[in-house]
Amino acid sequence: MSYWLLPAIWRYAKDNRLHSQSDFFVSKYRSPGLGVLISLVAVVAMVPYLAVQFQGLGIIVSEASYGSISSTVAVFIGVAAVTVYVIISGIHGSAWTSVVKDIMVLAVVLFLGLYLPFALYGGIGEMFQAVNTERPEFLTLPAEGQSVPWFISTVLLTALGFYMWPHTFGSVFSAQNARIFRRNAIFMPLYQLIMLFAFFVGFAAILQVPGLEGTRADLSLLRVSLQQFDPWVVGLIGAAGILTAMVPGSMLLMVSATVLSKNVFKVFRPETSEERVGLLAKALVPVVALAAMAFTLWTSFDLVLLLLLGYSFVTQLFPALLFSLMPNNFVNKWGAGAGVSTGVALVAYLTIFEVKLRGVFPALGSVGDTNIGIVALLVNLIVVVAVSLATRPSTVAGEAGQRA
Numbered sequence: 178m179s180y181w182l183l184p185a186i187w188r189y190a191k192d193n194r195l196h197s198q199s200d201f202f203v204s205k206y207r208s209p210g211l212g213v214l215i216s217l218v219a220v221v222a223m224v225p226y227l228a229v230q231f232q233g234l235g236i237i238v239s240e241a242s243y244g245s246i247s248s249t250v251a252v253f254i255g256v257a258a259v260t261v262y263v264i265i266s267g268i269h270g271s272a273w274t275s276v277v278k279d280i281m282v283l284a285v286v287l288f289l290g291l292y293l294p295f296a297l298y299g300g301i302g303e304m305f306q307a308v309n310t311e312r313p314e315f316l317t318l319p320a321e322g323q324s325v326p327w328f329i330s331t332v333l334l335t336a337l338g339f340y341m342w343p344h345t346f347g348s349v350f351s352a353q354n355a356r357i358f359r360r361n362a363i364f365m366p367l368y369q370l371i372m373l374f375a376f377f378v379g380f381a382a383i384l385q386v387p388g389l390e391g392t393r394a395d396l397s398l399l400r401v402s403l404q405q406f407d408p409w410v411v412g413l414i415g416a417a418g419i420l421t422a423m424v425p426g427s428m429l430l431m432v433s434a435t436v437l438s439k440n441v442f443k444v445f446r447p448e449t450s451e452e453r454v455g456l457l458a459k460a461l462v463p464v465v466a467l468a469a470m471a472f473t474l475w476t477s478f479d480l481v482l483l484l485l486l487g488y489s490f491v492t493q494l495f496p497a498l499l500f501s502l503m504p505n506n507f508v509n510k511w512g513a514g515a516g517v518s519t520g521v522a523l524v525a526y527l528t529i530f531e532v533k534l535r536g537v538f539p540a541l542g543s544v545g546d547t548n549i550g551i552v553a554l555l556v557n558l559i560v561v562v563a564v565s566l567a568t569r570p571s572t573v574a575g576e577a578g579q580r581a
Contacts, residue, residue, distance in 0.1 A: 178336055180362035186346075198346040199440035202494075208510035215494060216440040218521055219343040220433045220465070222490035225260060226342075227433075227469035229483045230426030231255050232395075234419060235473070240399040241415035243408075249474065255347040255422070256470045260463050274427075278420035282449050283371060287418040292373025293381035293396035295544050301377065308383050315383050315503065316440040322546060331485060335513030337554070344432045362483050395511040405495070434461035486528060490551030493520030512565030514559045520557030524549055 193204050198219065203212035234255025239248045245256070257265035266274075298304035309316055318325050340346055352358065375398075382389060382397035385404060389397050402414050413540065438457040443449050449457075478486065499507050526532065527549045534552060535545025 179365075180339060180359050182340060182502075183349050183352075183362075185356035186349050187352055187355050187358065189349045191501075195350060197346075197350075197436070197440060199436070201346070202497065202501070202513070205506075206497075206510040206513055208514070209518075211497075211514050212257070213441050213444050214514055214517060215497075216343075216436045216488060218494065219341075220436055221521070222342070222487045223429050223433050224469050224472050224487070225463075225476075225478075225483045225490075226487040227426060227429050228473040229463070230259070230422040230429070231470055232480060232483065233422040234259070236395055236399065237415050237418045238421070238457045240396060241405065241411055243403070245248050252470060252473055255562060256466050256473075259423055259426045259430065263425060263430045263462050264459060266427075275424045275489070278417070278424045280422055281413075281417040285414055286371055286378070287400070288345050288376045289398070289414070290377040293410050296559060297381055297522075299383060304381055308380055312383055313472045314381070320543065324543045324546045326543050327546040327548055330551040334485070334488050334492055334548050334550040337495045338488045338550070341491045341494045341498070343436055344428055346430075361400070392477065409520045420483075423554060426431045430462050430465055433460075433465045434458045437461050437465070446546070485548070485550070486524075489528075489548070489553065490521055490526045492550050492554060493517050493524070493557050495554065496561050500561065507569070508561055508565045511568040512563075514562045515564040516557040516561030519560045520553040523553040523556055523578070 189195075189205075190201060190452065195201050195204060199212040199216045202215045203209055233253055235248045235252035238251035239246050242251075294301045294304040299305055305316070317492055318328055340349070349358070378401070379394075379397050382401040386397060386400040389400075399411075399418075400413070402411050406414075421441055435458045438454050439462060442457060476483065494517060496516055500508040500513070533545065534547060534549070535541060535543075540547055
C-alpha cells in the first residue's frame with residue numbers, strides 16, 4: 178500500500194506545508210470540523226492500542242514476579258511507569274529507548290525462536306509434527322469464528338489501516354523525498370521476518386504449557402520461559418518485553434495528548450499560544466493513560482483482538498483519504514464526515530453488543546465471519562458516496578451562482 182499511497186500524501190503535504198494527519202484532511206476538504214472528527218477517531222482508536230501495551234506490561238510484571246504481583250496491580254504499575262516516563266523523557270527519550278529495545282528484542286526473539294524448538298522437540302520440523310499429532314486444531318483455521326474469511330478480511334483491514342494511525346501518518350511528512358517510501362516498501366517486509374521466530378515460541382509452548390486457551394494464550398512466551406530458564410534469564414526476557422511495551426506505549430500517549438490539545442482544543446480556542454498547547458498536552462498524558470487503563474481492566478479481549486479493535490476504528494479514515502487523492506474528487510466534507518462517523522459507530526455497536534454477522538444473517542455461512550472492521554468499512558464507503566452525491570450542489574444552482 179505504501180508504495181503508491183505515501184508518495185502522493187508526502188507531495189501534497191510538502192506543497193501545502195502540513196504537519197499532522199488532521200491538517201491533511203482539513204486542507205483536502207476545507208473543513209476544520211472534519212479535522213476535529215478525524216482527530217477524535219484517531220484518539221479513540223489508540224485507546225485499545227494503548228490497552229495492548231498496558232495489558233502486555235501487566236502480564237510481564239505479573240509473570241516475571243512468579244505470581245507474587247497480581248495482573249491488576251501489575252497494570253497499575255505499568256501505567257504509572259509509562260506515564261512518568263513520557264512526562265519526564267518526552268519524544269527524545271522514546272527514540273533512544275527504541276534503539277535499545279530493538280537490539281534486545283531481536284536478540285531475545287531470535288534466541289528463543291531457535292532454542293525452544295530444538296531444546297524441546299529436536300527441531301522446528303519435529304515441533305510442528307508433534308503439534309500436528311497431538312493438537313492439530315492449532316495448525317488450522319476453524320470452520321466458524323476466526324475462519325478463513327475472518328483471516329483474509331483481517332489481513333486486509335491491517336493493510337488498509339496501517340498508515341491511518343496518526344503517528345505513522347504524521348511520520349510521512351518528515352521524509353526527505355518520495356523515493357524513500359518506495360525503498361522502504363521493498364525492504365520493510367524483511368524486518369517482519371523476526372515475527373516468524375516469535376511464532377515458533379508460541380508453537381513450542383502449545384504442548385509444554387497447559388491451558389493456553391482464550392486470553393491465556395498471551396502467557397505462552399513467559400510461561401514456557403519460566404519452565405526452561407533460571408530467574409535471571411527470565412528477567413532479561415521480561416526487560417525486553419517491558420521495553421517493547423513502553424516504547425510504543427509512550428509514543429501513543431504523546432501523540433494522543435498532542436492531537437487532543439493541538440488538533441481539537443486549539444481549533445475551538447485558536448488564540449491559545451503554542452506554549453499553552455504544549456502544557457495542555459503534558460497535562461492530558463495522565464488523562465489518556467487513565468482512560469486506557471480503565472479500558473484495559475474492563476475489557477476481556479486478548480492482545481490480538483485489542484489491537485484489531487483499534488484497527489477497526491482507525492481504518493474508517495481510509496475511504497476519505499483515498500477519495501481525497503483522486504484528481505477529480507467528488508466526495509465532500511459532509512460525505513467524508515458521515516462515512517467516518519457511521520463506520521466508527523457501527524464498529525462500536527457490533528463490539529459492545531457482541532453482534533455477529535453470521536448470527537444476524539445465517540445464510541452468509543462463513544462469509545458472516547468477516548472482520549467487523551471491514552463490514553463497517555463497506556457501509557462507510559456506501560455512506561460516503563451517497564451523502565456526497567445527495568449534498569452536491571445542483572448544476573442549475575451552480576450556473577445561477579456563476580451568472581450572479
